Amino acid sequence: MALLRVEKMSHEFGGLRAVNNYSLEIEKGQIRGLIGPNGAGKTTIFNLITGIYKPTEGEIYLEGKKITGLPPNQIASHGLGRTFQNMQLWRHMSVLEHVKMARYSRITYGLFGAFFGTAKRQREEEEIEEMAYSLLKMVGIAHLAGQIILNLPYGAQRRVEIARALATEPKVLFLDEPTAGMNPEELIQMMEIVRKVHKNLGLAIFLIEHRLKVVMELCEIIQTLNFGQVIAEGTPEEIQNDPKVIDAYLGKGTVI
C-alpha cells in the first residue's frame, strides 16, 4: 500500500479549474518530483494535499487513513511536513525557536505547565531543544541556533525551513522549490542536504523544482504538470524525451 495516495483530486478557484483529476502514489522512502511551467498548479497541489485548500473533488489518504479536508495543523501532525516556495519564516524568532515550534503538537505539558513552569515542562523543553539541535546539525546550521531569522543569509534560511519541517517528524516531506534563487554552489549543498535527510531519516520526499538538473538527479519518478493536468509521468529519462513535456516547456511545433 502506498504511503501517500491521492485519488482523482480536482480543485476549482471560482470557475477556473486549477487542478484536474490529479492522482499520486508515493511509496515509503521514495523521492518524487513534480515539474511544470509557471502557473501549472504545482504549488496548488501542495496546498491541497497539506490542507491549506480543500479539494473540490477527490480523496487523499496517508497510510490508508483519509485526511481530506482536515485542517492543516492536523494533517501536519499526521506526518506531512512541508517547506514553502517563498520561505514563510517567523521574522522575530530565533532559529532554534523555529525548530522547537514545529514540535507543538507533541508537547504534553499543557497550559498548566506553560503557565506555572512545572518540572515536566522543563524536562520536555530540554528534550525538544536537544532534538532541535540534532536537526540543525543535520542541515549544517547548528552554529546559528541563537540567531534571529532576519540576520541569516538566504541559503541558511532555506535550511531553517527544512529543519523546521523535519521537526514535525514527517513521513512525507514536501519541498516547494528548495533551490529557488540559489547560486550553483548553494544548489549543490542543498542537494547534499536533501540526500542526507533522505538517507538518515528514511523519508519519502515530494519535490517541486524548476531546475531540471535537480529533479533529474534526485528523483526516481517525475510527474509533469501543465494547466492543472498531469501530462507525463515516469523516470527522468522517459520525461526528458517525452514530446509532450518538450511541448509544454517550449511550445508546440518548436524546432530544436
Added chain:
Amino acid sequence: MNEEYGKIIGITHSIKRKARSLFSEVPLLGWLFGMLIAVILERYVGEALAESLGLSKIPMLFGVVMMLKNPLMIPSTVLYLFTIFVLPISVVARLISGPANRVAAKLLDLPILISVIIHIGLLYAVLYLWSEASAYRVLTLKLTLIAVILTLSLNVVNGYMGEFSCSHPGFMALGAYAASVFTVVLFVDDKLFGHALLPAALAPFMFPIALIIGGIVAAFGALVIAIPSFRTRGDYLAIISLAFMFIVKSMIENLEVVGGPRGLSSQPDLASLPTVFIWTVACIWVTNNFVRSTMGKALNAVRDDEVAANAMTVNTRRTKITAFLFAAFWAGVAGGLFAHVLRYVNPGTFGLQKLAEVLAMVYFGGLNSVYGSIVGGVSLSMLGEALRPLEIFKWIIIPLLLILIMIYRPTGLVAFKEFNVGKLVMPKNKSDQRKSDGAASG
C-alpha cells in the same frame, strides 16, 4: 571654538564611560539595597531636610508637582532628590557591589526560587517604606501596579499575538463588578444587597476567590468575542472588541441591581498594598512563563506567519483563543483589584479614556516584552499622576510623547526583549559569575 566643543564632547563621553564602568559590576541586589537605604534615609531625615531646603513638605512623586506649581522651588527640590535618592543609591550600590556580588553568587547555589524571593522581598520592602510616607503614595503605587497587570495582559494580545484588541476596559469592568458584587454580597451590610452573609473576618481569605471569579467572568466575556472574530485575521477583532467594550459599559449602566450609572460602592477594604503587589508579581510570573514556553512562542508564530504556523502543527485557532482568554482573565483580576482599591466603581471609568491609557502604556513600553509592559505601565501612570497639576495640558504632553516614541522607536521603548529572571539575579562581576556558572553546571 570648534576645538573647545569637541573637548567638551570628549569629556562628557569619558564621564559617561567612567560612570558605566563604575556601575557595570553592581548586581540587582546592590541596587535594591541602595534603594532600601535611600527610602530609610527619607523616612528619618526627609522631613528635616525638606524643611531646611524651604520645601513645605516631602516631595511626594519626586517633586514634579512642586516644581510645576512653583518653578522657584526647582533647585531645592532637585537638591532634595539628589541627597535623598540619587546620591545614597549610587554610593551604596557602588560600595557594596563586591559583597552583593558574593551574596548573589552564594544564593545561586541554592534553588533559584530562593534568590528570586529574596529579591522580590527587598523590592517590596523598598516600595513599602517609600509609600509609607503618605496615603497618596500608597494609592499611586497600587494603581501603578494594577496598570502593570493591565498593560502586560494587553501586551499578550497586541504585542505577542499581533492582533489589535480594544476591549480591555470592558474586561476590566466585568472583573471589577463581578468581584465587587461577590465581596459586597458576602461581607457588607449594603442597601443594594442586604445583610452580610459571612463574618467580615473571612473576607481577606475569600478575596483571592473574588478576584479569580472576576477574572473568569471577564474570560467568559472574551469567549464571546473570540468565537466569531478568530475565524480569520485582520481588523475584525479590533472592531468587534471595541463594540464589546461599549456594550459592557451600557449594559452596566442599565443594570439597576449593581447601581446603574451611579456605580457600586462600599467594597470592603481588601486590596492592601501587599495583596496588590503579590497579584502583580503573580501576573508577571505566569505571563513570563507562558510567553517563554514553546506554547507561548506559538503566539509569535501566529503573528509572524499564520499559514506557516498551521503547517508546523500549531493549532492556531486554539492558540489565539487561549491567549485572548488569558489576557481577559488578568484584565478581570486587575479590574477586581481596581474596584477594591478605590472602593467605588462606576461604568463611566471603563470607557474610551481607559482604553487610550492602556493602549498607550503597551505601545509606549514596548511590544512583545514583559520589561516593556513594566516600563510602560509604571512610567505612564506615574507620569499621568505627576503631571496632574497641568490639568488639560497633561493630555497634550502625554500624546506628544507617544508620537515621539512612535517616530523614533516604532515598537516601543523596550520591545522584543526577553525577561530572563535567572539572568537578572545573577552577580555582575566576572569572577563571581564564573563561579556560579560552574556551580550551576556542576
